[in-house]
Amino acid sequence: MIVSLKSEELKVGMFIDLSKSWFENPFFKTKFQITSEKQIRSIMKAGIKKVSIDSIKSSVKIEGLKDIKIENDQTPITFDAAALEEERNKLQIIEEEEVEEVIKWEPEKFMDKALIDAVFDKGLPTDTRSKSVYQYSLEMMDNLFKHPEKSNIKATKEGIRQIVDIILTEDAISSNLANIVSLDSQTFTHSVNVGLKSILLAKAMYSDSHGHDMHELGTAFFLHDIGKIDINPAILDKPDKLTDEEMEEIKSHPHKGYKILNDLDLMETDFCIVALHHHEREDGTGYPAGIKGADIHPYARICSISDVFDALTAKRSFKEQKTPIEALTIMKNEMMAHFNIDIMRSFVLLFKQD
Ligand SMILES: [Fe+2]
Ligand SMILES: [Fe+2]
Structure with a gap:
């Protein structure tokens, strides 16, 4: 037509x-x-x-x-x-x-066809489909961080777009995904958890508005830590406390990520800026710029809440893994100055079980 x-x-x-x-x-x-x-x-x-x-x-x-x-x-x-x-x-x-440059999204090259079929098979039970969407996202991001070439970053955008489509159009899958808990703290798992939780949060916040390109936003959320591809893996995976120098290198990932996305022209600045601002905090105690409140882009303020939540609930060798309830309680009681109160309120509601 x-x-x-x-x-x-x-x-x-x-x-x-x-x-x-x-x-x-x-x-x-x-x-x-x-x-x-x-x-x-x-x-x-x-x-x-x-x-x-x-x-x-x-x-x-x-x-x-x-x-x-x-x-x-x-x-x-x-x-x-x-x-x-x-x-x-x-x-x-x-x-x-x-x-x-031929850019194609070809998930069948690195994941099972059965998994791909399950993601798009609306005849399957919601629980099975939700787990498939999560697994598909994990394999997609695992593949991206193993092969972070420009063409693969561009191709993966199409995979993210498909996942965002399911979240936007299928509420039952969305509700299930909110309660899937991460099993480890690897960058690709973290990217999926933050990507999914952030897009669920954006969906809850912007459902009445057409002013936000949710597909671009989903890409921004999934790729918020893409700058870590330029950080020494030994530092990223170090199980012990980081030295000041190592911490400085870690803190360079927002800038690096922003530059990668911007140089690739993957999306507009409003979306690339999620990578740059996602470690900024409402009270100005974040990095890299130490900006405050409304100076932090709203999309990054969404991402920062999911980001901290996942850092608390992920299993790490040097600290105790928190349950979702424990993590939300810590964020509310001890870290609230870091977050926007309205966004935090919407985030807590994502976990409400009917
Ligand atoms: Fe980060
Ligand atoms: Fe992150």
């Missing part, structure tokens, strides 16, 4: 038809699948307000498809000629680079 969307509603994966005329768009072709946020920004910068989408050829679901009117092919596409020319010049290089 051909539908018409506003440029700001475009998503990576949509198959678009920009115009009948090559002269009216910044690209060197008129029909193609969007492969990067950069292309979407270029369409918007060029002043194109509406775009035709082929929903059959698109690899992403088009929200509210039933409500969108069928394009009658009469809608004029407005454009700014000077901006188009400028964007086209810039994009010549970008498009050539993108052709070189």
Whole structure:
């Protein structure tokens, strides 16, 4: 089906038809699948307000498809000629680079087909599916931290998108996932726990709003510690107390993560900033910048709560593992100055069992 969307509603994966005329768009072709946020920004910068989408050829679901009117092919596409020319010049290089890099999400290369099938089989009991979603997420992030190449980071974004889709659309799975407890403290397990809990929290907080791109946000949460790929593993895995020097190296991971995500152009700054701010604290006692309260991005304030919760509940050789209730109590009684009270309140409600 051909539908018409506003440029700001475009998503990576949509198959678009920009115009009948090559002269009216910044690209060197008129029909193609969007492969990067950069292309979407270029369409918007060029002043194109509406775009035709082929929903059959698109690899992403088009929200509210039933409500969108069928394009009658009469809608004029407005454009700014000077901006188009400028964007086209810039994009010549970008498009050539993108052709070189084939980015595909191929989970079947490193996980069982049965697991992949279980994640998407809506006929399975909720409990089985929830465990499958968790296991799928673990294997996805384990694979990413073992192979943290740029192309794999980009490909994994599609896997995260699928998991976020399930969380957003299937409440029974969401409720179950909130109560799955981590078994270890490895970076990939931690990334899954923080990714899942944070997106559940964002879903609870933003359910009435369309102003947040939950798929991008999910990616930001799952990748909040991606900077750890540039930290010496001996320091990350050290079972004993860290020296001051080792601690300084650990504290460089927010900056490193932000730079990786930003350099990759994986998502907009609002999302990359989760990696940079997730160790900042409401009272200014966090790192790397020691910023306070509203200066910390709201998305990072969500992430920081899940992050601390997982650090408390994960099993580590040098400290006692806390139960979820114990962890929430410690956070409320001893660490509340670190967190935003409203977000913390929503976080506690995630664990409410019906
Ligand atoms: Fe971190
Ligand atoms: Fe973390």
